Amino acid sequence: MSALESLGRSLADAVKKLLRLPIVDEKAVRELVKDLQRVLLAADVNVDLVLQMSRKVEERSLNEALPPGVSRREHVIKVLYEEITRFLGEKPAKVSLEPKRSTTIMLVGIQGSGKTTGAVKLARFYQKRGLRAAIVCTDTFRPGAFEQLKQLADRVGVPTYGSKDGKPERIAREGLENFRKQGFDLILVDTAGRHKNERDLMEEMRRLSEAVKPDEVMLVIDGTIGQQAASQAAAFNQSTTVGSIFVTKLDGSAKGGGALSAVTATGSKIKFIGTGEKIEDIEQFVPANFVGRLMGMGDIQGLVERVREAELSLARGKTRDILHGRFTLKDMYEQMEAVRKMGPLKKIWSMIPGGYSLPEDMVEVAEKRLDSWRVIIQSMCKEEVENPKIIDSSRTRRIARGSGRSERDVKELLNQYSAMKKMMKSMRRQQSTLMRRLQFSA
Ligand SMILES: Nc1nc2c(ncn2[C@@H]2O[C@H](COP(=O)(O)OP(=O)(O)O)[C@@H](O)[C@H]2O)c(=O)[nH]1
Ligand SMILES: [Mg+2]
Known part of the structure; x- marks a missing residue:
């Protein structure tokens, strides 16, 4: 697993x-x-x-x-x-690609982390989204590096530029010029990752990034190293300004969580993750979706949004009034509408093995009665809406007739209103906590 x-x-x-x-x-x-x-x-x-x-x-x-x-x-x-x-980072971090100009991404990272594979994966990823991508190979350190890249890239029709020997800076300049002239949208620069020592490697990355002047330096980190990912990110950050991270091999180790969280803790943005050896095994890292998947519920994000919506509709304007005891029929209607929007919640819960059902009443009532309530409320005068206490039996009869509903329907609405008003009162007791939280989430 x-x-x-x-x-x-x-x-x-x-x-x-x-x-x-x-x-x-x-x-x-x-x-x-x-x-x-x-x-x-x-x-x-x-x-x-x-x-x-x-x-x-x-x-x-x-x-x-x-x-x-x-x-x-x-x-x-x-x-x-x-x-x-x-x-894991709040927002998805995306590569910013400017139209009508070649965007250059330089991939750095130690030998074997997955730079070359990553370059081809990225090129393919953007190619599928309609961009023209090409790769320049500046790895002259490892024999056969360019050959490896070319073979992979050829499979998906991504052009490559490279040479067996020569200075990496020169190859980079030539390659970039060549692909820029042809109007490529995205040029990926693959680099070498092995050197006699770390200092030499960092020094080469610094020189190369001066020559390439990339729009972004993307650090490729092998996810199987776990928490050590943090120190690697820090080391590379000293020689070049690392703009984003590509964490690879998250398909194969028990330490994936360690690598992801360690990288995030350094303040670096993970933009992509690699989940296999194949060219298609790449994913844009979107923390929200990712966490939803981890938690094992496809639509957890939908659930969270609906809960937030309920909170927001409460926050929007009305909160203070409601909490200070002014709670009109219109407020109730708006509340119920917020609850109705959460209707599909029930479906989500019921899909979860082990079974659990939402307290039926609120959603059910909201689903069935809202339309009817709207007509009834529309048949009331302003005074009645603001202060339903004044609605006696003759007013009830008039409202029922005006809305084409039964008197029982009107009474039911009024009962629901009293019940909710009571609930609001108990909420008022929790007012301080609630206000704190609303400010927090606003
Ligand atoms: N399982 C798995 N293997 C990967 C992934 N990315 C790269 N590799 C493998 O890791 C090895 C080194 O990759 P390579 O791209 O040559 O690394 P480089 O030295 O940084 O260029 C190769 O055997 C790749 O197939 C990944 O996401 N999952
Ligand atoms: Mg390589």
Whole structure:
């Protein structure tokens, strides 16, 4: 089983365990945190990082207030997802390619890390997206280096430039000039990685990067080295300014989590990962998707977004009023609409083995009644909407007639309103925590 598979599987197991529990309480959260620590340590993640993250998960899971329609369970999953994502870098880092100009990426890294394979993978990746990519080979250190590159690149029709001998700087200049003249969108410069000693290698990278003046230096790191990836990133950063990282061989080792988190901890951006020897085994590193996959739920990102939406709709404007006790029928309608948007949640949960179903009432009510409620609310006067207390039986009759609904429907709406108002009141008690969190997420 590969690094990511085993990390992912154990993480998914921990999540499933949480989903199967009848109630998610403090004990359940602590158990999850313990599982999380175990999983990350097994993937060679640095102990301090593990402690930092798991503390954060525990604290947020237990202390943050829940927006209406969101269960503790969902909230905990969201927190877990967010903290792991943060830990691997929040946003996907992309190569910025400018149109009408050749973008140059220079690949550096030690011998055997996967530069040559990576260059071809990258060229193919962008070629598939409609760009013209070419590769310059400046590795004259290893006999047969250019031959190896050419063979791989020829398979996917990517042009290459190189020579068995000569100064790497000269080859680089010639190659770049050649491909620029032909208007290539992307030129990858493959480099040598083996030298008598590290100082010589770093010195060559410095000279070469002066000659190439790349738009970006991409460091290729072998993912099987685990936490050591951090010191390698630091070493290369001293000779050239490393702009991004390509972590390879995440298909083959138990240390993938260590490499990914160590690199992220240095502040470097992982842009690509390699997951096999084949040219197609390359992935743009998008932390959010990646974490979702690790946690074993295809649509966890969708879940997280829906929970956020519920929070946001609460945050948007109304929050203060609601928390200060002003809660109108219109507010309720808006709240229910937010809950309805979360409808597909139920589907997500039901797909998870071990079975768990969302507290039915809210979503169900929202799904069935919202349209009817809209018409009813539209048939009320402004005063009634703002202050439903004044709606007596004669007003109820009038509203029912005006909206084409039954009096029972109107009463049901009013009952739901009272129930929600009560809920809001209990929320007010958690006001301070909630406000803190809303400010935090805004
Ligand atoms: N399993 C696996 N092997 C890889 C990956 N990337 C590169 N390799 C292998 O690692 C070895 C060294 O790769 P190479 O590109 O020659 O490294 P270079 O010396 O940095 O140019 C080759 O046997 C590649 O097939 C990957 O993502 N997964
Ligand atoms: Mg090579």
